[in-house]
Amino acid sequence: MRIALFATCLGDVLFPEAPKATVRLLERLGHEVVFPAAQTCCGQMHVNTGYARDAVALVRHHVETFAPYETIVAPSGSCVGSVRHQHAMVARKAGDKPLAAAAEQVAARTYELSELLVDVLGVTDVGASYPHRVTYHPTCHSLRMLRVGDKPLQLLRAVRGIDLVELADADQCCGFGGTFAVKNAETSTAMLADKMSHVLQTRAEVVTAGDSSCLMHIAGGLARLRTGVKALHLAQVLASSEGSVQ
Amino acid sequence: MSTYLGLPRARTDVGHLSGSRSFPDAAHDALADTRLRRNLSHATATIRAKRAAVVAEVPDWDALRDAGSAIKADVMARLPELLEQLEQAVTERGGVVHWARDADEANRIVVDLVRRTGSREVVKVKSMATQEIGLNEALEAAGITPVETDLAELIVQLGHDQPSHILVPAIHRGRAEIREIFLREMRGVDPGLTDEPARLAEAARTYLRAKFLSARIAVSGANFAIAETGTLGVVESEGNGRMCLTLPQTLISVMGIEKVLPTWRDLEVFLQLLPRSSTGERMNPYTSTWSGVTPGDGPQEFHLVLLDNGRTAALADELGRTALHCIRCSACLNVCPVYERTGGHAYGSVYPGPIGAILTPLLTGLDGSSPNDSLPYASSLCGACYDVCPVKIDIPSVLVHLRAEHVEAAREAHRTPSAEAVAMAAAAAVMATPARFAAAGRGIGLGRFLVRGGRPRPPLPPPLSGWTASRDVPVPPRETFRQWWARERGTP
DSSP: OEEEEOOOHHHHHTOTHHHHHHHHHHHHTTOEEEOOTTOOOOOHHHHHHTOHHHHHHHHHHHHHHHTTOSOEEESOHHHHHHHHHTHHHHHHHTTOHHHHHHHHHHHHTEEEHHHIIIIISOOSOOOOBOOSEEEEOOOHIIIIISOOTTHHHHHHHTSBTOEEEOOTTTTSOOSOTTTHHHHTHHHHHHHHHHHHHHHHHTTOSEEEESOHHHHHHHHHHHHHTTOOOEEEEHHHHHHOBTTOOO | OOSOTTOOOOOSSSSSSOOSSOHHHHHHHHHTOHHHHHHHHHHHHHHHHHHHHHHHTOTTHHHHHHHHHHHHHHHHHTHHHHHHHHHHHHHHTTOEEEEESSHHHHHHHHHHHHHHHTOSEEEEOOOHHHHHHTHHHHHHHTTOEEEEOSHHHHHHHHTTOOOOSSSOTTTTOOHHHHHHHHHHHSTTOOTTOOSOHHHHHHHHHHHHHHHHHHOSEEEEOOSEEETTTTEEEEEESSSHHHHHHHSSSEEEEEEEGGGEESOGGGHHHHHHHHHHHHTSOSSOSEEEEEESOBTTBSOSEEEEEEEOTTHHHHHTSTTGGGGGGOOOOOHHHHHOHHHHHHOSGGGOSSSOHHHHHHHHHHHHOOOSSSGGGGGGGSOOOOOHHHHHOTTOOOHHHHHHHHHHHHHHHHHHHOSSOOHHHHHHHHHHHHHTSHHHHHHHHHHHHHGGGGEETTEESSOOOTTTHHHHTTSOOOOOOSSOHHHHHHHHHOOO
């Protein structure tokens, strides 16, 4: 299958290992990955901070960039959530009905990574090997906006050598929330403290999730306290062949 | 702005719809309050588990939520005719209906009615509407003593405190604190009182029984009012409400106009949704309903005060009006990670938590700089509230909608755009143009030399310093993804 990668702005600029891993993983499974170079950002930060008006240009640009592609994947529950639940709304609010209709079409062909793998490509064993103790944090938008359910866990359970441990209160928000993390920095930190406490209780080496944004926040806290626990995107775990016998 | 000019908003200087500080300011203190944090995390975790268990028992729960949502949407679509139908039905059954534009008008109506009876004391059924308008303060100013009879409201009142939860107003108090309050404030209390729940309840029962038997006048709110029959209803757990609704001579009920339901049959839906969502019970212990006045049985004089106080203005907001669907169950408070850590007082309004973060600013309006303007931002948009709402209010979407309203209001109020608005416009301009975006990405990569030990040099200015106060910043990569792609694969 020919799959267009939406790397997301954060993945492109700050966390390129997540989209790189997505490319390697999909190619390993025999698919063709293309990267539409005109892509930039879905505009979620603007919409969620109250600047929906400024986001209209970003929505239009995203829709035009991805309109030619049949299947689109992003290694982010949050950005796919924005594409699926906000783009048409932003266009409608701006009075642009044709853009809203086009946005709905692109949204219907856009998948979060675990959705693409399990629902579209029909795989749970992606041939990965990752001999580490890992815990999984389901990010809010993948869980409650996209309803990915246990798809990421199905994928992780099939990874060779992994020691997957359950995270207590996993469905509680880590406290990131985009600009919430700076506008309400102290409340955000209090939520992060509890998330970190649960991660540390698992004695995992690695906490994984499907969103680089939430991981940036969790990793930022874990690093500040010098816990030694690493945060790694789900795509990187699934793309890993570490310790495999070829 | 999607609201029509001229519709009156609720005033913030009457009643309890606004605090004096922004949410982040008030949260700063709450987050450091060890006792509050412990009380809240214990109480919300308990009630969350109870709710989840009883909701899981109902096979058609989601269909019930759809039904509740549809009935409320219908009510909002024909609110004027339903209210007039209600007025007619209540009047036909011997009640008197009063219309109150705002908190001041509602308080004046109630104070005048109480004065006319010559009574100096009223017993009160737990009610959000009367807390919203500050009725207790208005009564006290007129020399009338209001006595809260709901146990938790009594604790709040005796503690000279404000409610911090819609359903459990004293949720911020532990039982040791309640014992201290009773010993200090409750006249005639047993000085050997312990903090055992049964002993505390007994002390309150003894105190309140005397009040029930002597009161000539009661004030209540209402969970619902049926337009076709003129019936009002209150659901509760203690039975103290029923004492107030049946013993006194005069009953005055203050009700927000959005509480009207078209038909008696609609109760089928709400009496299933409400107890399971609120107290985590299959059915609430006491459901009291009354239609006007019944000779020789219960209060012989009944007044219904229909309160607007910003509701019509909220109704004019196409998306925001869904906040008026709220049945005050508190399920959204109990699952909210922000509420759990900051408590209700941080919101400054009697309506805290996720529903308060949308309802309060819808009632009072946003002006770009008042404390209530901070409320739509008091959420990480995690969506847990939407999942549990029994009438499916899409709280995250309304929060985002109100953030945009705030930005517009700030734009209108201040001649010069805020630093944030400038940054957002600049970011949008960069992100809408691929070449500029690619250049910006390469620029950020150069920033890798400015991060040492997880901290940027020089330090970030506020508000970004809020991030670095507790979190390291990531070191930007040597090359962006698109640089890697171009190097590995060539330009597509």
